[in-house]
Amino acid sequence: MSGRNTSGSWTRACELDLIKRPGSAETIDWANALALLGAEAVTGEAGRLTLGWAIKNQDDMRLVEPRLHELVGE
Numbered sequence: 641m642s643g644r645n646t647s648g649s650w651t652r653a654c655e656l657d658l659i660k661r662p663g664s665a666e667t668i669d670w671a672n673a674l675a676l677l678g679a680e681a682v683t684g685e686a687g688r689l690t691l692g693w694a695i696k697n698q699d700d701m702r703l704v705e706p707r708l709h710e711l712v713g714e
Contacts, residue, residue, distance in 0.1 A: 656703055662694040670694035 673693040679686035
C-alpha cells in the first residue's frame with residue numbers, strides 16, 4: 641500500500657467542502673485499513689469498504705463516496 645497514493649487521495653479530498661476534513665491520523669488509519677485488506681492502492685471495492693476510516697461525518701461521506709474514483713485517480 642503506497643502512502644503516497646493515500647496522501648494524494650486525501651489532498652484531493654481536502655479540496656472538497658467537507659465539514660470535517662481528514663487529518664493525518666485519519667489518513668494513517670485509512671492506509672492501515674487498506675493494508676489489512678491487502679490492497680495495493682486506493683481503488684475499487686477496498687477504497688469504498690474502508691472509506692469510513694477517514695471520513696467521519698455522514699454528510700461528508702455522501703459527498704466523497706460518489707467521487708472516490710476521481711479522488712484516487714481511477
